[in-house]
Amino acid sequence: MKTIHPAGENMDTIKSMSQPLSYISRLECSGCGKEYSYNELHTFCPICQSPLLPIYDLKKVRQAVDREEISHRNKGMWRWSQLLPVLSVENQVFLGEGDTPLLALPQLGKELGLTRLFVKDESSNPTGSFKARGLSAAISKAKELGVKKVIIPTAGNAGGAMAAYAARAGLKAHIFMPKDTPYANIEESRMAGAEVILVNGLISDAAGMAGEKARAEGWFDVSTFKEPYRVEGKKVMGYELAESFGWKLPDVIIYPTGGGTGLVGMWKAFAELEELGWLENTKRPRMVSVQADGCAPVVRAFENNALFCDFWLNAHTLASGLRVPKSFADHLILQDIYDSRGTAVAVSDEAILEAQKQLASREGIFAAPEGAATLAALRKLIDTKWVQPDESIVLFNTGSGLKYLDPRNDSTISAEKK
Amino acid sequence: MQNNVLYIEDNPDNMMLVKRALEARGYRLLQAANGLKGVEVAESQEVDLILLDINLPDIDGYEVAHRLRTSPKTSLLHTPIIAITANALKGDAEKALAAGCDVYMSKPINIRELWARVEAFVPMP
Numbered sequence: 001m002k003t004i005h006p007a008g009e010n011m012d013t014i015k016s017m018s019q020p021l022s023y024i025s026r027l028e029c030s031g032c033g034k035e036y037s038y039n040e041l042h043t044f045c046p047i048c049q050s051p052l053l054p055i056y057d058l059k060k061v062r063q064a065v066d067r068e069e070i071s072h073r074n075k076g077m078w079r080w081s082q083l084l085p086v087l088s089v090e091n092q093v094f095l096g097e098g099d100t101p102l103l104a105l106p107q108l109g110k111e112l113g114l115t116r117l118f119v120k121d122e123s124s125n126p127t128g129s130f131k132a133r134g135l136s137a138a139i140s141k142a143k144e145l146g147v148k149k150v151i152i153p154t155a156g157n158a159g160g161a162m163a164a165y166a167a168r169a170g171l172k173a174h175i176f177m178p179k180d181t182p183y184a185n186i187e188e189s190r191m192a193g194a195e196v197i198l199v200n201g202l203i204s205d206a207a208g209m210a211g212e213k214a215r216a217e218g219w220f221d222v223s224t225f226k227e228p229y230r231v232e233g234k235k236v237m238g239y240e241l242a243e244s245f246g247w248k249l250p251d252v253i254i255y256p257t258g259g260g261t262g263l264v265g266m267w268k269a270f271a272e273l274e275e276l277g278w279l280e281n282t283k284r285p286r287m288v289s290v291q292a293d294g295c296a297p298v299v300r301a302f303e304n305n306a307l308f309c310d311f312w313l314n315a316h317t318l319a320s321g322l323r324v325p326k327s328f329a330d331h332l333i334l335q336d337i338y339d340s341r342g343t344a345v346a347v348s349d350e351a352i353l354e355a356q357k358q359l360a361s362r363e364g365i366f367a368a369p370e371g372a373a374t375l376a377a378l379r380k381l382i383d384t385k386w387v388q389p390d391e392s393i394v395l396f397n398t399g400s401g402l403k404y405l406d407p408r409n410d411s412t413i414s415a416e417k418k
Numbered sequence: 419m420q421n422n423v424l425y426i427e428d429n430p431d432n433m434m435l436v437k438r439a440l441e442a443r444g445y446r447l448l449q450a451a452n453g454l455k456g457v458e459v460a461e462s463q464e465v466d467l468i469l470l471d472i473n474l475p476d477i478d479g480y481e482v483a484h485r486l487r488t489s490p491k492t493s494l495l496h497t498p499i500i501a502i503t504a505n506a507l508k509g510d511a512e513k514a515l516a517a518g519c520d521v522y523m524s525k526p527i528n529i530r531e532l533w534a535r536v537e538a539f540v541p542m543p
Binding site: 031032044047048049050201204208211212226307308310311313314325326328331 | 435511522527530
């Protein structure tokens with residue numbers, strides 16, 4: 001029986017059109033602008049220590065690629081390969097990531113008095129979360145550049161995703177997780193063959209340990225924004241949104257923010273689409289960053305009109321993906337919120353649990369607590385009239401609530417139990 | 419104000435990175451490669467701001483901060499201290515602030531953030 005790699009079929013199409021698989025042209029420092037080669041392994045800018053971002057020859061893409069043709073390719077993230085960094089189809093590590101559904105929320109919309117409310121449901125990605133997109137891109141490019149062993153600090157889902165893609169790519173994987181990381185994340189990582197170290201602390205503590213091990217033993221660190229390619233996988237969420245809305249963009253995107261790769265990635269995607277001339281109008285969405293009351297560095301910085309976040313002390317929330325005391329890309333997150341005329345909202349754990357129950361009982365979506373937080377934030381935005389009834393609003397459910405069920409103890413995050 | 423910034427750091431790469439970054443903005447960088455030397459420099463020279471690594475080879479940064487805040491040179495009670503750590507141990511930030519530091523930054527040091535943090539205390543010359 002022949003196994004078909006969807007990206008491989010797309011490659012046949014691309015080859016028949018004499019197009020390169022990727023139009024990546026360079027890496028560029030988001031801080032000082034210094035340029036680096038995409039043919040060499042890089043982490044972050046050694047000059048100013050800011051994240052590196054891939055840049056593409058969009059003029060050539062515009063000449064060679066038809067947006068409608070992309071829409072007819074086989075489903076999956078890699079149908080956007082010309083706007084992704086991997087040069088060879090053999091290096092695309094594919095598990096079915098991407099093309100998650102954009103679902104209308106008619107019951108909740110009616111209750112909330114909103115006519116165009118949607119959720120981009122990322123729970124259908126491999127390993128059950130949006131992390132699959134970023135790790136697919138990062139592991140694929142690492143494989144292409146000859147990396148043999150990868151390491152990551154994680155609050156949960158990124159570890160499971162990295163373990164799965166590393167296994168698929170034949171790379172060794174090492175993961176540092178807080179010891180109270182959801183059980184599913186620990187087990188899926190171990191099942192995929194990763195070595196898992198449970199850390200008595202937060203993701204920031206795990207990051208320190210992973211960084212030390214990477215430096216001492218030569219592991220390649222795929223921490224958020226400490227390598228240039230996870231953001232590229234995440235940006236495809238922005239392409240898919242534009243395509244789903246008929247090459248227009250929604251008015252508001254409400255996004256849970258830990259490390260911020262998705263928010264920064266989508267904003268990058270919108271800029272690229274605009275430069276490609278693929279958008280029917282150039283009105284960008286207002287980006288809303290959602291965090292938890294117990295760990296809200298972006299919200300506090302936004303309220304202070306700051307360019308960087310202060311490290312959040314004693315971070316705590318049941319939404320493990322939001323327990324990020326300070327993102328390495330905090331300045332990019334904040335800049336994108338400011339540029340979009342967006343805002344930042346913190347919500348309580350109680351409101352997250354209530355929203356989780358509402359999404360499940362009204363719309364049949366058992367969201368991750370991080371995803372449910374976006375509905376809790378929306379309620380606040382309605383109360384303050386920051387959103388209008390006829391605006392198109394997209395919530396992001398970043399993962400499946402099933403991954404937070406914990407057989408180890410009674411603290412399982414579940415709408416029913418709470 | 420002399421625009422003197424003291425960096426207490428044993429890693430020469432980090433020292434060079436920060437030296438280039440701050441001197442490019444007109445600051446004068448005083449250097450100390452361990453905690454005891456850092457306390458000595460702070461007590462003997464005019465210092466407007468201190469960048470303090472926590473993981474030092476002799477006394478750690480928490481002890482350095484404590485000695486600076488209780489120094490006979492009373493002006494050091496109010497000299498801004500920015501703690502910089504590799505984030506390797508639980509509670510670094512909390513401990514740094516409790517020891518008397520004003521701000522906490524984690525490595526890798528984003529230079530744009532460093533400029534912003536330093537300028538918040540000592541305006542660019």
